[in-house]
Amino acid sequence: MTKAELGRIAGGAPRAVENALAELAAAYEGTGLRLQRSGEEWQIVTAPQHAPQVAAYLGADRLRLSAASLETLSVVAYRQPVTRAEVEAIRGVNCDQTIYTLASRRLIEERGRKESPGRPILYGTTWEFLECFGLQSLDDLPRALSPEGALVLEGAESTPSKLG
Amino acid sequence: MESQAPRVSVEGFDGPLDLLLELVEEKKLDIITVRLGDLADAYLVRVRAMPQLPADEVSAFLALASRLVLLKARSLLPSLEPLPEEQGESEEELRARLLEYAIVRERAGQLGARLRAGERAFHREGGTVDLPPRGGEVDALASAWSRVLALATRERDEDIVAPGERYSVEQRTLEIEALVAAQERVSFATLLGDAPTVGFAVVTFIALLDLYRRGVIDLAQDELFADIVITRRDARSAQT
Numbered sequence: 001m002t003k004a005e006l007g008r009i010a011g012g013a014p015r016a017v018e019n020a021l022a023e024l025a026a027a028y029e030g031t032g033l034r035l036q037r038s039g040e041e042w043q044i045v046t047a048p049q050h051a052p053q054v055a056a057y058l059g060a061d062r063l064r065l066s067a068a069s070l071e072t073l074s075v076v077a078y079r080q081p082v083t084r085a086e087v088e089a090i091r092g093v094n095c096d097q098t099i100y101t102l103a104s105r106r107l108i109e110e111r112g113r114k115e116s117p118g119r120p121i122l123y124g125t126t127w128e129f130l131e132c133f134g135l136q137s138l139d140d141l142p143r144a145l146s147p148e149g150a151l152v153l154e155g156a157e158s159t160p161s162k163l164g
Numbered sequence: 165m166e167s168q169a170p171r172v173s174v175e176g177f178d179g180p181l182d183l184l185l186e187l188v189e190e191k192k193l194d195i196i197t198v199r200l201g202d203l204a205d206a207y208l209v210r211v212r213a214m215p216q217l218p219a220d221e222v223s224a225f226l227a228l229a230s231r232l233v234l235l236k237a238r239s240l241l242p243s244l245e246p247l248p249e250e251q252g253e254s255e256e257e258l259r260a261r262l263l264e265y266a267i268v269r270e271r272a273g274q275l276g277a278r279l280r281a282g283e284r285a286f287h288r289e290g291g292t293v294d295l296p297p298r299g300g301e302v303d304a305l306a307s308a309w310s311r312v313l314a315l316a317t318r319e320r321d322e323d324i325v326a327p328g329e330r331y332s333v334e335q336r337t338l339e340i341e342a343l344v345a346a347q348e349r350v351s352f353a354t355l356l357g358d359a360p361t362v363g364f365a366v367v368t369f370i371a372l373l374d375l376y377r378r379g380v381i382d383l384a385q386d387e388l389f390a391d392i393v394i395t396r397r398d399a400r401s402a403q404t
Binding site: 034036043044045046047048049051052054055058060062063064065067068070071073074075077078089090091092093094130131132133134141142 | 178179180181182221224228261264265268269271272273274275276278279282283284285286287288
């Protein structure tokens with residue numbers, strides 16, 4: 001549900017809705033539920049620490065991804081919106097198959113087209129992605145651990161534009 | 165677990181950058197300072213050891229191989245002038261790509277660890293709540309219930325006072341038929357009378373269904389739980 005919808009139904013200003021959402025998130029702290037945000041969409045989901053029990057109840061299979069799929073997914077997650085060519089430039093291999101796999105599993109989705117020659121499709125992660133990885137929002141994505149990783153990041157950030 | 169994605173990889177390497185990064189790590193070298201040309205030989209050994217590959221896969225590995233060999237040549241002969249047709253990335257550009265790829269791989273590893281930890285969220289499946297069909301009213305339900313209660317009470321009273329009356333559907337059918345023949349129109353409530361027993365009501369109802377089946381009468385009900393109006397079907401009743 002989007003913030004705008006919530007505002008319309010509850011009859012509150014965006015600011016009020018935001019406060020209410022923050023209150024709700026705080027109220028869920030330590031319970032079996034929590035709020036998850038994907039862009040403008042808000043959703044109530046079960047808390048990750050209870051995943052084993054909920055999965056057992058739902059009979060849900062654990063998601064498994066190959067190393068190649070995980071790499072592609074991490075590029076899309078950290079760089080979104082991103083085109084297939086940009087992902088391929090970073091990984092150095094063809095990513096057709098992995099992008100298809102990730103999209104069919106609803107972990108990534110199309111986000112319109114890039115205004116560049118050929119108008120390539122842009123990809124971004126879905127709220128299913130957040131769910132599968134137990135993230136409350138994209139701000140929750142794990143950061144690179146190594147200190148030089150952080151240092152490198154600034155230099156590396158500009159490469160895709162050169163390559164793409 | 166059966167539905168694992170088909171993995172496009174070569175000897176466990178997801179592409180040339182993966183192989184190159186693997187070599188750097190194997191030799192415990194620093195990505196920032198390593199001379200990438202020094203890795204050319206080790207890289208070529210690995211590529212040669214690879215089994216038959218699809219052409220587009222091989223080309224990606226070979227493109228990097230040629231780049232590494234060129235870097236190596238340049239480091240051996242620093243005076244070597246760039247060839248006029250020589251384009252593509254410099255060592256620093258390749259290093260930047262490798263570094264970036266290293267970050268991607270690290271992040272992929274972190275995401276993979278999250279997956280393996282299985283600490284995921286679940287949303288509620290299904291969309292909207294199914295609402296009961298419209299038209300039913302709480303009052304109608306309540307009055308229907310009170311009628312049932314009234315019937316049940318009467319039944320019990322009669323059970324105590326006297327053995328239940330016995331009605332035959334045939335008998336009741338004849339009675340209703342006669343009544344309809346005389347008045348043309350009668351309501352179900354009238355047929356039931358003031359204090360029907362359950363048995364009487366059931367027999368009357370079955371008799372009506374039978375008459376309807378035979379085409380003697382028409383049945384009409386204006387709305388849910390309203391009284392049923394029984395009318396004679398003229399043409400047929402004349403025949404019967």
